[in-house]
Amino acid sequence: MAHYWQEIRALTMRWVRRLSREKFSMLFTLVQPMLFWLIFFGNLFQRAADTQVMQAPNYISFLAAGVVVMTVLNNGLAGGVDLLFDKENGFLERLMSTPIHRTSVILSRFIFVMAITSMQVLVILGVSYLFGVHPATGILGIATILLIGMMFGVGLTAISMAMAFSVKSHGDFFSVLGFLSLPMIFLSSALVPLTAMPGWMSFLAQFNPMTWAIDAVRPLILSGWAEALPHVGMVVLVMVVFDALCLYGGAKAFRRAMG
Amino acid sequence: MDRAVAIDVSRLCKTYDSHKAVDDLSFRVYAGEIFGLLGPNGAGKSTTLRTLITLLHPTSGTATIMGYDTVRDADTVRTLIGYVPQERAIDRFLTGREHLQLLGALYHLTTEEATKRIGELLKLVDLEAHADRPAKTYSGGMKRKLDIACGLLPDPKILFLDEPTLGLDVQSRLRIWEYVRMLKARGMTVVMTTNYLDEADQLCDRLAIIDGGKIKTLGAPAELKIALGGDIVSLTLKEADRMHALESALNGQAAIKSVRATAKGLDIRVESPEKALPTILESANRLGCSIEFIQYNRPRLDDVFIAHTGRAITESIPEPETT
Numbered sequence: 001m002a003h004y005w006q007e008i009r010a011l012t013m014r015w016v017r018r019l020s021r022e023k024f025s026m027l028f029t030l031v032q033p034m035l036f037w038l039i040f041f042g043n044l045f046q047r048a049a050d051t052q053v054m055q056a057p058n059y060i061s062f063l064a065a066g067v068v069v070m071t072v073l074n075n076g077l078a079g080g081v082d083l084l085f086d087k088e089n090g091f092l093e094r095l096m097s098t099p100i101h102r103t104s105v106i107l108s109r110f111i112f113v114m115a116i117t118s119m120q121v122l123v124i125l126g127v128s129y130l131f132g133v134h135p136a137t138g139i140l141g142i143a144t145i146l147l148i149g150m151m152f153g154v155g156l157t158a159i160s161m162a163m164a165f166s167v168k169s170h171g172d173f174f175s176v177l178g179f180l181s182l183p184m185i186f187l188s189s190a191l192v193p194l195t196a197m198p199g200w201m202s203f204l205a206q207f208n209p210m211t212w213a214i215d216a217v218r219p220l221i222l223s224g225w226a227e228a229l230p231h232v233g234m235v236v237l238v239m240v241v242f243d244a245l246c247l248y249g250g251a252k253a254f255r256r257a258m259g
Numbered sequence: 260m261d262r263a264v265a266i267d268v269s270r271l272c273k274t275y276d277s278h279k280a281v282d283d284l285s286f287r288v289y290a291g292e293i294f295g296l297l298g299p300n301g302a303g304k305s306t307t308l309r310t311l312i313t314l315l316h317p318t319s320g321t322a323t324i325m326g327y328d329t330v331r332d333a334d335t336v337r338t339l340i341g342y343v344p345q346e347r348a349i350d351r352f353l354t355g356r357e358h359l360q361l362l363g364a365l366y367h368l369t370t371e372e373a374t375k376r377i378g379e380l381l382k383l384v385d386l387e388a389h390a391d392r393p394a395k396t397y398s399g400g401m402k403r404k405l406d407i408a409c410g411l412l413p414d415p416k417i418l419f420l421d422e423p424t425l426g427l428d429v430q431s432r433l434r435i436w437e438y439v440r441m442l443k444a445r446g447m448t449v450v451m452t453t454n455y456l457d458e459a460d461q462l463c464d465r466l467a468i469i470d471g472g473k474i475k476t477l478g479a480p481a482e483l484k485i486a487l488g489g490d491i492v493s494l495t496l497k498e499a500d501r502m503h504a505l506e507s508a509l510n511g512q513a514a515i516k517s518v519r520a521t522a523k524g525l526d527i528r529v530e531s532p533e534k535a536l537p538t539i540l541e542s543a544n545r546l547g548c549s550i551e552f553i554q555y556n557r558p559r560l561d562d563v564f565i566a567h568t569g570r571a572i573t574e575s576i577p578e579p580e581t582t
Contacts, residue, residue: 003367010364014353021352021393090346094409097312098365099337258314 007100011108015082019116030120033071034127038063041191042131053196056222064128065218066190069210071120072149073184076156077177079113080164084173087164087257096258106161106254113157114150121149133221137228141220144232151239152213158243158250165257189214212238263290265417265448266311271320273306280306282472283320288417288450288465293443295463296452297564299572303472304452305345305421311450312342312419325416338366341415343406345422345452351395355386355405358394359412366413380408384438400431407438418442420451424458436462454572460560468567475567484558487566490532492539494524495552508542515539524552 019026042060049059056062083105086092095105125135125142135141160177167173185191187201188210194202205211216235219228266288273281281303288294296304309315311322313333322329324336350358356377363373381387384404394402403423410418423439424432439449439462453459459466460480467477476483496502506525509518514534519526529535532555543550564572 006364006367010361014350014357014361017357018350018352090344090348091350093309093314093344094342094348094362095365096314097337097340097342098362098413099334099367100365104365 004101004104007104008108008111011095011104012111015108015112018082029116030123033067033074033120034124037067037070038124038127038131042067054193058132060128060131061133061222062193062218063191064124064133065214065221066188067124067128068121068145068149068217069152069188069213070185070190071124072117072153072213073156073210074181075113075117075120076153077160077181079109079153079157080160080162081173083109083161084164084167084170088170102258106250109161110154110157114153117149117153118146121146128221135221136224137220141225141228144228145217145220148213148216148232148235148239151236151243152209155209155239155243155246158246162246162250162253165253184208184210189218209238209242264288265290265292266294266322266324266450268307268311268322269320271307271310271322272318273303273310273315274318279472281310281317284469284472284474285320286467286474286477288448290448291443291446292464293439293449293451293462295459295466296450296469297454297456297459297463297466297572298452298469299454299568302469304454304469306472307469308419308421308450308452312340313337338413339416341410341413341418343410343418343420343423345425347399347402347406349394349397349402349405352393354391354393355381355397355408356390358405358409362409362412376412376414380411383411384408400427400434403427403431403435407435411442415447417448417450420449422452422454424453424455432458456560456564456572468564470568476563480560480563483563484560487528487558487563490529491556491558491562492527492529492532492535493521493554493556494527494539494543494550495554496524497549497551499523501546501548504546505543505548508546509539512538512542 019029038060042063045059045063049062051058054062083092086095092105096102122142125133125145135145137144163173163176167176187205188208189205190210194205194211197205212231212235216228216231219231264287268284268286271281271284272279284303284307296307298304306315310317311324311329313329313336316330325339327335327339329336353361359377359380360373363377368376381390384407386401386404386408389397389401394405397405407420407423410420420439424435427435436458439451442449443464451462463480465477465479466483468475468483476486478486496505502520502525506518506520509515509525509527514530515538516528516530518528527535527539540550561571
């Protein structure tokens, strides 16, 4: 067990070091979601969006929950990229030829992605605060938001890693990634409530785990515990199933790739 | 001779879909020797190596490292071996020292052990001055040295090198060869793949020539050359038109073992050049073949390779390497 922790700590530190060496990349990773979505998109639609339809005091406060979950989505889906490069340049083989527990590399990646995502979520909530969005459920609500983000993120990262282990080239990986990300966002309640969507879109959006996550995060920010709790309970159930499926698929892909 | 067996490979097969990458391979590597797997790209060398270092499971057959099975006792095997991969398996953003520290943790060394060993290794591969620069600033030769230091970090009983000098300049190559010889002198067993004949010839105590997933021949370089029998007289002819007439005239003559047409002339395998040369010159004269150049060679490893695989190592083969 001591060995296991030693491995995971060293491998997680590697991801941290890599990120800290890529200062620009780190900056853009942190800033991009709030710049693009929260500040530009949020302010752009401030007057075009109907607060009656949104059920929110203004569009930014409606959007905040969406941006939080979108960040989880993008980080999760990109979570396998570094392993993809490790696989392609042989670094993964080098790691796997050492007497480490076979899951250490993957676990270190989960820990790293979850930590970065949580930091980003906090930054987004901080910037939203500056735009006057004050989470109704306070610190405990923020902790709950982080928990939901992690539960969703685990499944997404597992999908991403499964893809990284299965694809033939990294071109394939990025095409699939690009194809998944935007439809997932549009077919969810991130930008528009389900009630305001065309029927077929809201129908599809119901099956999107992202919708469930947003529907729990949004009342935590906008309304309060009374309204949020049933949604939080529901999303925990949905995410347990979602994560189980993704981890099962990920484990299968990993075992196939590692002989 | 009774020598300790370091690696025992028995009837090893690895099949991808319907393609047999490794087909019924059996060989032994003895403790303390440098053993080479020589063959063109796609011959099955890397697949064999990856099986030995526990990264691939054989389709059938077994391989043991110091008596431990590479599948059943994979964890034990991994503590006994060091691996230097073929690709530049380097994290560009980490420094040389950080690479070694990472591996130190993965081999479960204590911080003190790791620090001591890392210091020694950096000195050994002459990277002390560059140890704290990110690896993206390293030259090809420096990356390779770091690779080797990484492979040596666990202080392995057996070191596996996959194409250790692929794409390196001459000086770096010679440097790597020096390291390998030094490791052998320290008693380490070294297994390497290569598609450079001179490397195999210079470095390996014994080697297996692999082609199409099978071992074509196995032995010490000198033995393999002797086994071919006879030295080679190479003729370069001024005109190619009478080459085939000369070829058939020489075939079957007493002192001559075999004749093979090349691009510009003939390679004639002879028992002794003293007896064969007069015969060759006489036949050439009789047929009016003017000879531009005569060369006399003892067999080279290239010749061993051609004799066993039917082609030169540089000639491409149809199937791509499957990994």
